Amino acid sequence: MAQMKQKRLLIRTVILAILILAIVYTIYTNATKERSAILGVGDEAPDFTLVDLNGEEHQLSDYKGQGVFLNFWGTWCKPCTKEMPAMDRQYEVYKEQGVQILAVNIAQSNLEVQNFADQYGLNFPIVMDRTKSVMHAYNIDPLPTTLLINPDGKIERIITGEMTEQDIASFMEQIKPE
Amino acid sequence: MDNIICVCGHENPKGTILCGNCGRPLTDEAEKQKLLDMRYEGSARRSQTYNKSMIDKVWNFFSSVKIGVSLIVIILVAAAIGTILPQVLYVPATTETDIAAYYERVYGTFGEIYYKLGLSDLYGSWWFQTLIGMLGISLIVASLDRVIPLYKSLKKQRTRRHESFMKRQRLFGKGQNTLGDSSLLKSEEKLKELRYNVKVENGALLAEKGRFSRWGPYVNHAGLIIFLFGVMLRALPGFYVDETLWIREGETRAIPETPGFYLESKEFILETYDKSQADEVFGEAIERVGTIASNYQTDVILYQKPEDALPGDTKNLKQIKEESIQVNKPLKFEGFAVYQMDFRLDELRSMQFSLINKETEEPLGDLSIDLVNPEKTYKVGEDSTVELLGYYPDFSGFEDGEPQTKSPLPNNPAFLVKMITPQTPKGETSFVAIKQTLEPLGENEYKLAFQNVETRDVSGLTIRKDKTLWILALGGLLFMIGVVQGAYFNHRRIWIHETTDGQLAVAAHTNKNWFALKKELDQVSEIAQLPAYEDQQELETEVDKKDGEKSS
Numbered sequence: 132m133a134q135m136k137q138k139r140l141l142i143r144t145v146i147l148a149i150l151i152l153a154i155v156y157t158i159y160t161n162a163t164k165e166r167s168a169i170l171g172v173g174d175e176a177p178d179f180t181l182v183d184l185n186g187e188e189h190q191l192s193d194y195k196g197q198g199v200f201l202n203f204w205g206t207w208c209k210p211c212t213k214e215m216p217a218m219d220r221q222y223e224v225y226k227e228q229g230v231q232i233l234a235v236n237i238a239q240s241n242l243e244v245q246n247f248a249d250q251y252g253l254n255f256p257i258v259m260d261r262t263k264s265v266m267h268a269y270n271i272d273p274l275p276t277t278l279l280i281n282p283d284g285k286i287e288r289i290i291t292g293e294m295t296e297q298d299i300a301s302f303m304e305q306i307k308p309e
Numbered sequence: 310m311d312n313i314i315c316v317c318g319h320e321n322p323k324g325t326i327l328c329g330n331c332g333r334p335l336t337d338e339a340e341k342q343k344l345l346d347m348r349y350e351g352s353a354r355r356s357q358t359y360n361k362s363m364i365d366k367v368w369n370f371f372s373s374v375k376i377g378v379s380l381i382v383i384i385l386v387a388a389a390i391g392t393i394l395p396q397v398l399y400v401p402a403t404t405e406t407d408i409a410a411y412y413e414r415v416y417g418t419f420g421e422i423y424y425k426l427g428l429s430d431l432y433g434s435w436w437f438q439t440l441i442g443m444l445g446i447s448l449i450v451a452s453l454d455r456v457i458p459l460y461k462s463l464k465k466q467r468t469r470r471h472e473s474f475m476k477r478q479r480l481f482g483k484g485q486n487t488l489g490d491s492s493l494l495k496s497e498e499k500l501k502e503l504r505y506n507v508k509v510e511n512g513a514l515l516a517e518k519g520r521f522s523r524w525g526p527y528v529n530h531a532g533l534i535i536f537l538f539g540v541m542l543r544a545l546p547g548f549y550v551d552e553t554l555w556i557r558e559g560e561t562r563a564i565p566e567t568p569g570f571y572l573e574s575k576e577f578i579l580e581t582y583d584k585s586q587a588d589e590v591f592g593e594a595i596e597r598v599g600t601i602a603s604n605y606q607t608d609v610i611l612y613q614k615p616e617d618a619l620p621g622d623t624k625n626l627k628q629i630k631e632e633s634i635q636v637n638k639p640l641k642f643e644g645f646a647v648y649q650m651d652f653r654l655d656e657l658r659s660m661q662f663s664l665i666n667k668e669t670e671e672p673l674g675d676l677s678i679d680l681v682n683p684e685k686t687y688k689v690g691e692d693s694t695v696e697l698l699g700y701y702p703d704f705s706g707f708e709d710g711e712p713q714t715k716s717p718l719p720n721n722p723a724f725l726v727k728m729i730t731p732q733t734p735k736g737e738t739s740f741v742a743i744k745q746t747l748e749p750l751g752e753n754e755y756k757l758a759f760q761n762v763e764t765r766d767v768s769g770l771t772i773r774k775d776k777t778l779w780i781l782a783l784g785g786l787l788f789m790i791g792v793v794q795g796a797y798f799n800h801r802r803i804w805i806h807e808t809t810d811g812q813l814a815v816a817a818h819t820n821k822n823w824f825a826l827k828k829e830l831d832q833v834s835e836i837a838q839l840p841a842y843e844d845q846q847e848l849e850t851e852v853d854k855k856d857g858e859k860s861s
Contacts, residue, residue, distance in 0.1 A: 143368045150449065153541065154442030158435050160544040181621040190619065207703065207714045239717050242683045243700050260621060262571060264563030268620040273404045 170270055172288060176201070176280045179265045181235065181258035184245055189233060189258050192284065198230040198306030199280040200299075203271045205237045206247050210293035211275040215251060217296035222255045225303040229282070235260050237274065282308040317471070327351025329462050332474030344845055345477040347818055352458040371443070371450040380444045387440065391431035394423050445537045448530045456527045463520060469513035469806055470816075478804075478816035479823070480830065484840025486813040495837040496805055503829050505803070513806035523820065525795020532787030539780030550645065550774040557656065558765040559681075561612070561623070564772055567645055569614040571626055577652055577766035580604040605649050607634045607768040611642060634770065644774050651769025657719040661760040662741075664689045664728060667753065673730060675760065680719040692731055695757070699725035704742050712740065728755050801826050805839065815839050 170177075176199075180190040191199065202218065204211035215234070222232050232255035236244050244257055260266055269278065277294065279287040279302050287306055294302070313321045319330035326339050329352065334340045345351065370376060394416055402408045412420035412429060427434055475481060486492055493514050497507050505516035543549035552565040554572070561573040581600040584592050595601055612626035632640050639646035657680050664673045674690025680702060687695045704723035705715040712723060723742035729735075733754055740747040741757050801819040803826075808814050815834075819826040823844070833839065 140362060140364060144364050146449070146453075147364065147367060147446070150442075150446045154439065154445070157442070157541045157544045158438045160546075161433060161438060162435060178619050179621040180619045205717055207717050209713075237717070240682045240700070242685060242697060243702075245685075246699055258621075262561055262563045262621075262623055264571070264620040264623070267563050267565045 170278075170286060170289070172286055174286050176278065176284055176286050177268045179268060181233075181260055181265060183256040183258045184241060184248065185256075187256070189256055191233070191280075194231050194233075194280075195284055196229070196282050197308060198282055198303065199278075200230060200232045200303060200306070201269075201278040201280055202232065202234045203237065203266065203269070203274055203276045204234055205239055205274055206243050208274040212247070214275065214294050214299070215247075215253060217294075217299055219251065219253050219255060221296065221299045221303055224300070225307065226255075229308040230303045230306060232256070233258055235265055237266055237271075238263055277302070279306045281306050322353045324353030325351065326353075327474065328471070329465065330467055332467075332470035334473060334477070340473075342477060344479055345474065347478075349455055349459050350462040352462040368450060368454075371447045372454040373447075374451060377444070377447040377451055380440060380447055384437075384440050384444060387431065387437060390428060391437075394420060394429065396432065397430045400429070441537065445534060448534055448537075452527050452530045456524070459523065463523065466515065466517075468508050468510040468515040468804075470804055472808065472814060475804060475806075475814050475816040478818050479846045480815075480817040480827065480842050480844055482815045482840045482842030483808070483812055486807060486811060487838045492813060492837045492839065493805060493807075496833050496839065499833045499836045500803065503832065505801075514804070516803040516805075517801070519798045519800045522794055522798035522800045525791050525793075525798070527791070528794055529788055529791025532784045532789070532791055534784075535787060536781055536784030539777040539784055542777045542780065543775075548776045550772060552772040553650070554647075554770045554772060555767055556607075556770060557681075557767045558658075561626075563620070564645075564647070566772060566774075567643075569616075569618070569620075570629075570642065570645075571612040571614065571623065572647070572770075573610045573612065574768055575608040575610065577654075577768045578604065578606040578608070579652065579654065579766075580606075605636050605652060607649055607770065608632075609634055609640060609647075611640060634768075639773075644776070646773050648771045648773065649768065650771040653767040653769070655764040656767055657722060657762055658765040659763045660722060661762070662695075662757040663760050664693060664695060664730070664755055665758050667756050672758075673755070676757075678722075678724065680722055694729045696727040696729070696736070697724060698727055698738070701725075701742075724757075726757060728753070728757070730755055799825065801829070803830060803833070813840055815842050817842070 176191060178190065178192045180188055182188055191201075200218070200222075202211075204215070206212060218232060218234075222230075226232075234253075234255060234257045236257055236259050238261055239259070241259070244259065247253075248257055269276075273291060275291070275293065277290040279290070281287045288302070290298075290302070312323060313325055313335050315321060315328040315330065315333055315335060317328060317331040317333065319328055321329050321335060326334065326336055327345065327350065328335055329350075332351075334342070334345065334351075339345060339351070394412070397408055400408055400411050402411045408429070409421075409424055412424040414420075416423065423429060431437055476483070488495065493509060493512065496514060496516075497509055500507050500514075500516040503518075505518045507514065507516045550566045554562060554565060556562050556572060556574045558574050558576055561571055564570045564572050580603045582591065582595055582603045584595045591601075608631075610631045611629040613629050614622065615625050615627060618625060629642065630640075634640050634647060634649045636649050639648045641647075659677050659679045661675060661677045663675050665671060666673070673693045676687040676689050676695055678684075678687070678697070683697055683700050685697055687697070689695055699712060701712045701714040701723040702719040702721075703714045703716040704721045705713050707713065712725065714723075721743060723740065723745075725738070725740050727736040727738050737753040737755060738748070738750045739753055739756060740749060741759075743759075746756060799819050799822045801817070803815070803817045805813065805815050815830070817826055817830050827844070830839075830842065834841070
């Protein structure tokens with residue numbers, strides 16, 4: 132009798148545990164799906180190649196060994212345009228220390244982006260994601276979104292929303308190669 | 310230890326109401342009843358057996374039908390609340406702030422509260438999913454707790470039941486055994502003819518048919534659980550994709566959630582019925598409604614990137630196929646389907662201007678600005694140029710003297726231009742927007758006069774992939790089988806035995822359709838001359854007849 136009871140308790144525990152685990156897992160994946168189904172901190176940053184305003188090709192994996200400050204933006208997005216001058220100033224400080232900025236523009240025209248870059252005298256490369264394929268690969272929504280990629284090509288941190296100049300400086304410090 | 314030992318010597322687990330062997334009522338309550346409550350055959354529902362550890366308490370909570378019904382009611386109410394205002398999915402806004410603003414603007418304070426409470430994404434909320442999950446647990450636990458004891462007690466039914474069991478059945482009769490030994494034989498023969506399974510033992514007879522009808526509710530629940538499991542799978546990567554893609558004529562876009570597929574839109578086509586060619590019947594309808602669309606179509610080319618190409622590398626796209634997507638005729642590839650869902654007509658594509666002298670209105674020439682990919686300088690006429698200093702596709706006003714654009718779409722294009730003509734070699738600066746021209750650096754001699762626009766259409770496509778459909782279909786099928794099993798078939802039992810004082814006792818039970826049971830019993834009674842029975846429920850008026858086994 133006691134044995135039967137023990138068996139019953141075990142079966143009940145197992146059934147309840149499986150069911151509760153399944154539900155928690157479902158709710159968790161549903162909750163995180165919208166933000167980024169594939170990408171998380173610690174994941175390998177998906178490689179991509181895009182052409183910048185000057186026609187030069189930039190492949191993410193070419194920057195292995197350097198920290199990459201990967202920023203997604205558009206000229207219509209106010210917080211994006213606000214943080215750009217600050218990014219440029221910090222770029223001047225950190226590029227010698229091995230931190231690269233890649234600013235990915237979402238499917239805008241060269242003219243708009245060039246005008247913007249000229250207006251603020253931006254020096255870092257701005258690459259054009261014309262088919263939005265890189266945006267999809269990184270599951271970007273909303274703008275601005277910034278990914279910190281360390282010298283090993285792993286995602287260190289994902290930042291959505293505007294950053295202050297202090298933030299930017301500390302982020303670059305974080306992904307600076309040793 | 311806590312077992313109940315019946316007078317007949319059978320050992321029953323704690324919580325048993327009717328002895329599993331002879332059917333004697335075991336509780337005072339059952340003893341007092343005139344009619345027995347036959348649900349679960351009076352066996353001990355497992356939930357009522359042990360209630361000691363935490364696990365048992367949780368188990369018993371979910372085993373309760375009251376909890377199950379409460380969960381269903383709560384889910385129904387919540388689901389209903391989710392239909393009061395459109396869900397986020399159907400709101401024309403993408404960012405959090407836009408969505409919040411939309412609810413407030415369109416639905417006022419109520420909309421604002423609705424959004425803040427998270428009701429705008431009710432079905433995706435953690436608490437709604439928790440409720441559904443709890444219902445799933447309740448279905449599984451409650452079913453297990455009932456189906457196992459019920460199965461066991463139906464399996465080990467004894468042919469002879471105690472008289473106290475017999476006389477508490479709804480149909481019961483007792484009287485003279487007119488035919489002696491042959492009454493059971495004749496009954497057996499007739500019952501077999503009526504397709505009963507008959508067992509005869511020591512002057513007692515048990516006839517039974519349609520037992521599988523008792524499993525209907527549990528089959529039904531199994532279907533529901535499989536259905537819920539299918540829905541759960543949708544959350545896992547690779548099982549379910551439901552994405553929207555807005556694509557303009559001439560654009561090439563990566564198809565979201567697909568492995569390296571790109572789509573180019575050649576053209577969007579909207580056709581309407583022509584009244585002169587339509588039948589008379591439809592002609593009338595067309596006249597009444599105006600125009601009726603006959604076709605929504607997007608002509609597309611599907612591309613795939615080479616296997617080794619990285620995202621963003623679109624140099625060597627391979628053309629897979631060229632197709633026309635129409636409503637209900639999706640483009641299909643590798644388990645994905647792209648459906649025609651929506652459209653927007655006439656988005657601005659390019660604008661034509663004339664460079665004219667403001668006084669004489671004499672034109673120097675025309676220029677056409679491509680709004681998707683504008684150029685830096687335009688040559689106008691023989692020796693004039695227009696330089697584009699700034700382009701604001703969705704102009705929304707000035708901020709610190711700086712023109713702003715609120716989106717990348719050319720909804721309200723504006724330009725900052727420098728016009729260089731032989732008369733004005735240093736150039737004149739002008740800000741040109743729709744219905745508005747500003748001259749920020751002083752009076753100009755020339756202006757850009759708006760001539761014409763070209764437009765293009767936008768297709769709203771939906772990308773779908775659903776690997777869970779067959780699981781949902783299986784769940785649905787089982788659900789229906791369970792309903793049919795439980796609703797259209799009845800579990801009927803007839804007990805006949807010789808009592809110790811040489812009389813004959815008859816009792817019968819069914820889970821539904823007593824009328825049919827009585828008709829069958831009447832046929833048997835006629836042939837075997839069984840004692841007349843009475844419907845004790847019809848005699849008794851206020852018997853509580855609740856059937857807890859009925860499926861929800």
